[in-house]
Amino acid sequence: MTEEANGAAPAQPQLNMKILAQFVRDMSFENAVALKGLQAGEVAPEMQVQVSLDARKRPADNQYEVMTKFKIIANNTATSSPLYILELDYGGIFHIEGVPEEQMHPFLLIECPRQLFPFVRRIVSDVTRDGGFPPFNLDMVDFVALYRAELARRAEAQAAEAPQA
Template sequence: MSTDTATSPNGTTAESPSLNILAQYTKDFSFENPGAPRSLQARERAPAIGINVNVNANPLSETEFDVVLSLTAEAKEGDKVLFNVELAYGGVFRVTGFPQEHMLPLLFIECPRLLFPFARQIVSDATRNGGFPPLLIDPIDFAQMFTQRMAEEKVRAQVANTNVTN
């Protein structure tokens, strides 16, 4: 495999930015239907469904990263759980030629954006195979999630600094 290079105006060569998926995998998966077969009966109204999303990234080498998209979904009718789905879906990504300041957005926005359709399909198939209508998770704004996470970490760091100086 060859690497693309570009020559800058000062004559130096730089690697062209590249983001490649080397592997995708299901790291952990669980589907629970604790009330079956009663939970499969027709109901007058749709259950309340709560969905949580998380993204983690860990370096495997200087250019390869393991990014894991975690999705959990729980359907409830009152206080009874109808189903619970937990999925950790990962990908190994090779990232080369990007400036350091672009690495976190790549790992926490672009990589999960590439993984999401596959994870969404697994959740949809699991709920359908569990006897429920397929749960089609709406598209996720990973950029907004990343911005919110960075703001929360900034606040935590400020609180930690305040506690240290007091």
């Protein structure tokens, strides 16, 4: 007897996600200390981290490109002058099957960046260390909260653009 015959819901398609490729699209590390000829000395940096995400369908079936963009600014807390600025655009190409269409957008902007994050963290740590600073280990990013904040921002922007009655 099948599940449908006994009144159970039909089985959901099996989720299948593969990372086909990962890549650095763009990266910039500006060491302000070296550019100004200053000594880093004993500083307690104040870190600012900005994260943005983007996703798009690729021409091949079930393939998507997801970009994570990080901008990290380290300022000297004593002088408020910048120590370094790191900008990293890191992407992945994913093959995804079994995700319902109405859930694809959050899946692309939450789960896919979650898969890429350990690699971004490693690059940031290596670049800051190789730039002459202590390695900066990014804290985990809450991609669910980031996604919800972006939805709220878009809703506010649409409400502001709507004609007033």
